[in-house]
Amino acid sequence: MTGQVRGVQLARLLGQWHALPGRRRSPDYAALAGSVRGLLADGRLPLGVRLPAERELAEALRISRTTVTAAYRQLRETGHLASRRGAGSWTMLPGNHRVASTGLWTPLDDREMLDLGVAALAAPPQLLSAARAATEDLPRYLSGAGYHPTGIIELREAVADAYTARGLPTSADQIMVTSGTQHALDLVLRLALAPGGTVLVESPTYPNALAALAGRRARITTHGLAADGGWEPDLLLGSLRQTRPKLAYLIPEFQNPTGHLMPASLRERVVAAAHAVGTDLIIDESFVDLAMDGTELPPPVATYDRHSRVVSIGGMSKPYWGGLRIGWVRASAPQVQRLAAVRVGVDMASPVLDQLVAVHLLADAEAIVADRRVQLAVQRDALLGALAHQLPEWRVTVPRGGVTLWAELDGPVSSALARAAEEVGVRLAPGPRFGLDGTLERFLRLPFTLPAADLVEAVGRLAAIRYDLDRAGRQRWREPAVIA
Incomplete structure (x- = not known):
């Protein structure tokens, strides 16, 4: 088992589970079991975690123990929960499920699913010719052991040249090649963050970054992004000065999931504020190559760094292909060597x-x-056209780059919509995956990485599901407060 979740923690994750609309009415125990399955499906509740005792969860949710007992029984029957007398109950992978490309659970028979949970493109046609050329280059490396902790020199020089072309002079000694951007983040956290250290992140933010921080037992504080404008400069700088975190993890180029682009003036002020309070910045540049509509990019955040406070991470997954597990870290040369020492373990x-x-x-x-x-x-x-036609009540800010839309829904139904969408062959990443403790139910990330026809078809299915949710549960809702 990977750990234990307490009753109050699970209650926060469940949120308004009893009020979520459904496609058909169901008793409380079934609604509770369905909400727990939803947490498992989108990764907010991990595999192998021990759930709270029935009495503890009943007290946290302020419901009868009988309801929790029945919900646990249903979860055992569907293969989502295992129990042993005296040892408790813990989450498990149902026999008819597998771990998907996202790392989340999915049914075995989901091959025809329109997957809007993955924000990545298929491989470009140039990949095959690049692979053939690479095999011709390989022999000159075969006489050695093949271990290059900082990466082969050709690739480090190519990455360094790309930074230099963006106006940030960089040498190969400042580059470390990693097995993807997520690996780069993990290594930086291993080097720079002691267990229990404080980290400031945006809200919403990249779910796998939150998972990496949880793995380091970080204390996470958040800066909420405005749905239509992104970062509030005074609030962001104030958060840095007040919390004085050890690290801040930011995505300034076409932020995942909102698509916002941080202006140059704020980049400079963030670096100055971070230096003043002793905070190191991890800048995720995964989407920096994907500007659209002639958008001119501001200088890299590291351009304003004079004290080695900025560590930039990036990779090949978004502009090229996720199956090519190549990422990198750009930092000072001494930091790169320390990262290499961490990496060999x-x-x-x-x-x-x-x-x-x-x-x-x-x-x-x-x-x-x-x-x-x-x-x-x-x-x-x-995707924008389909949403405007089929779901005009949803509010979307048009991103000038990246691969995702961040949609504000017409009600806090993101998790319920995601569960219902599975039944009609659409997989979604609900808003709460991108935040902490069940917030962001009014939001949904929609990547535009599938072919246009698939995106239009997916929106049509979502519109029908949204209508069904209304018919089943509209009378239960009061006008909710906007969650930002």
Whole structure:
């Protein structure tokens, strides 16, 4: 087992479970069991965690123990819960499910699912030629052991050149190649954050970053992003000065999930404030290549760094392909060496062949990224058009880059909508996945990485499901407060 969740913690995650609309009326125990399954499906409740005792959860939810007992029984019957007398009950993977590409649970028969839970593109056509060229380059590495903790020199130089071209002079000694951006984040946290350290993050933010911070037992504080404007400068700088966190994790380019772009003036002020309070900045640049509509990017955040307070991370997953597990860290040369020392206790090095593929892709970056931007703009506009036609009550700010829309729904129904959508072949990432303790139920992330026709079809199915939710549960709702 990975741990235990207390009654009050699970109650916060469940939120207004008893009031969530459904496609059909159900008793309280079934609604509770369904809400727990929803938490399991979208990763907010992990595999192998022990749930609170029936009496403890009943007290936390202020319901009868009989209701909790019946809900646990139903979860055992569906394979989501295992119990042993004297040992408690813990979550498990049902026999008819598997771990999907997102790391979340999914039914075995979901091959035809329209997956809007993954914000990543299929591979570009240039990948095959890059792979062939990489195999021709491979022999010159075969005489050695193949371990390169900071990465092969060709790739480090290519990444450094890309930073230099953006106006941030960078040498290969400042680059460490990792097995994806998530791996880069994990290594930085291992080096820079002691267990229990305080970290400031945006809200909403990338769910896997929250998972990485939870793995380090970090104390997380949040800065709420405005739905239509992004960062509130005075509030963000005030949060840094008041909480004085050890680290701050920010996504300034087309923020995941909101798509916001941080202006240059705020970037400079954030770096200055971080230095003043002793905070190191982790800047996630996963989407920096995916500007659209002729958007001109501000200088990289590290441009304003004079004291080695900024560590930038990025990778190949978003502009190229998620299956190519290549990421990187840009930091000072001494920091890179310390990261390499940490790394050898984790995975030694990234695969040489994958790095060679990345070298060839980056050599053709101008053409590949240009094609990606055109593709994403078409798909984004198709998704926006479908939403305007089918779900006009939803509010969406048009992003100028990235791969996601952040939709404000017409009610706090994100989790209920996600559960109902599974039944009609659409997978969603509900708003609470991107925040803490069950907030953001009024929001939904919608990536535009699928073909345009699939996006239009998915929105049509969601519109029908939203209508069904209204018919079943509208009379239960009062006008909710906006959650930002």
